[in-house]
Amino acid sequence: MTADTPVSFGFDDAALAALPLVYQPGLFDGQVVMVSGAGSGIGKAIAFLYARLGARLVICGRDRAKLDACEAWLRRLGSPDVLVQPTDIRRSEAVAQLFDAAYQRFGRVDVQVNNAGGQFPKAALDISPKGWKAVVDNNLNGTWFMMHEAAKRWRDAGKPGSIVNIVLTFQRGFPGVAHSCAARAAVTYLSKTVAVEWAPYGIRVNCVAPGVIESSGFAHYAPEARAKFSRGNPMLRHGNVQDIANAVVYLTGPSGDFVNGELLNVDGGGILWGELWTIPKPAYFNAGQTP
Numbered sequence: 001m002t003a004d005t006p007v008s009f010g011f012d013d014a015a016l017a018a019l020p021l022v023y024q025p026g027l028f029d030g031q032v033v034m035v036s037g038a039g040s041g042i043g044k045a046i047a048f049l050y051a052r053l054g055a056r057l058v059i060c061g062r063d064r065a066k067l068d069a070c071e072a073w074l075r076r077l078g079s080p081d082v083l084v085q086p087t088d089i090r091r092s093e094a095v096a097q098l099f100d101a102a103y104q105r106f107g108r109v110d111v112q113v114n115n116a117g118g119q120f121p122k123a124a125l126d127i128s129p130k131g132w133k134a135v136v137d138n139n140l141n142g143t144w145f146m147m148h149e150a151a152k153r154w155r156d157a158g159k160p161g162s163i164v165n166i167v168l169t170f171q172r173g174f175p176g177v178a179h180s181c182a183a184r185a186a187v188t189y190l191s192k193t194v195a196v197e198w199a200p201y202g203i204r205v206n207c208v209a210p211g212v213i214e215s216s217g218f219a220h221y222a223p224e225a226r227a228k229f230s231r232g233n234p235m236l237r238h239g240n241v242q243d244i245a246n247a248v249v250y251l252t253g254p255s256g257d258f259v260n261g262e263l264l265n266v267d268g269g270g271i272l273w274g275e276l277w278t279i280p281k282p283a284y285f286n287a288g289q290t291p
């Protein structure tokens, strides 16, 4: 590989489409599943899996070209119909339009997966006010606009629904991504709160916290940081995007019918043991180590 060879992470589309299924084909026949951030990484894996299980898909993200490429695969994988609607989840009016388009096309949405999100690695002291707001807006406000719109439509139609929010493993704090750690903890406790408030409407709300998952998202981290990501859990390896897709399907399928307000860590045990730095590790933490 030369210095200018583009680095790619995780499965390519063909490999992703051919992974073994652990769920029964047809499990989501007749259902409509909305996935945000479906043009890449974990979101794409989630969309592929639902398509293989028979769901009709509503996919969004900001980049139409990535979504169009995903749509072609979804149709090939067996999704009977796909709606592509580029949407910035931070714009509540755009989110409302996304739902208008979905209900116009399919008359229903059964499952919503809020996967869109992200952050940039930076020491907390160096995060600018604008950068802080951008990350909180993306991960907390954007996710809230999506959940709120989904739940209002379900309540008004008298239909049940299931929401899964993709967060990150915030429980031990997350050096280098303080803004995102704060926003994802907020999403998790928001989810637990509405899991109770919305239970009377038949709406379940759960979260999945990926640990170190090898995906296109890795490109946002420095090679030096990435080289040590596998030290982030006691299994000493990365997870893959299908690990997350399988967890999401578990929660939204019949298998998850009695799971509500839960946070499922898919992190190889990373919240128990491991060291994960998204920024250079301060020398302070090497003190006292034997050479």
Ligand SMILES: CCCCC/C=C/C(=O)SCCNC(=O)CCNC(=O)[C@H](O)C(C)(C)COP(=O)(O)OP(=O)(O)OC[C@H]1O[C@@H](n2cnc3c(N)ncnc32)[C@H](O)[C@@H]1OP(=O)(O)O
Pocket: 117, 118, 119, 120, 121, 122, 128, 130, 131, 132, 134, 135, 138, 168, 177, 211, 212, 213, 216, 217, 218, 220, 229, 276, 278
């Ligand atoms: C394996 C363990 C790793 C940790 C666990 C998490 C893994 C993952 O999440 S994988 C990656 C998932 N994908 C991403 O994180 C997406 C990458 N990030 C972004 O797309 C953006 O940073 C953003 C969405 C968080 C913000 O985008 P946007 O609202 O469009 O904001 P702007 O680009 O206009 O920037 C506003 C403001 O934010 C600061 N900032 C943004 N990017 C960076 C950066 N790379 N480095 C430093 N600062 C950044 C900055 O203050 C910007 O203002 P200006 O300086 O005036 O531009």
Ligand SMILES: NC(=O)C1=CN([C@@H]2O[C@H](COP(=O)(O)OP(=O)(O)OC[C@H]3O[C@@H](n4cnc5c(N)ncnc54)[C@H](OP(=O)(O)O)[C@@H]3O)[C@@H](O)[C@H]2O)C=CC1
Pocket: 036, 037, 038, 039, 040, 041, 042, 043, 060, 061, 062, 063, 064, 066, 087, 088, 089, 090, 115, 116, 117, 118, 119, 138, 142, 166, 167, 168, 169, 209, 210, 211, 212, 213, 214, 215, 216, 217, 218
């Ligand atoms: N990979 C990992 O190790 C971990 C990932 N996560 C989380 O999992 C999720 C998926 O990440 P991953 O697949 O790895 O990385 P990617 O960067 O590939 O995925 C992020 C997705 O979010 C979409 N997105 C971001 N902001 C917006 C927005 N404002 N409106 C609409 N779509 C948006 C992007 O779409 P587009 O470019 O089209 O806008 C992109 O498809 C993220 O929330 C991430 O933070 C959490 C922990 C660990």
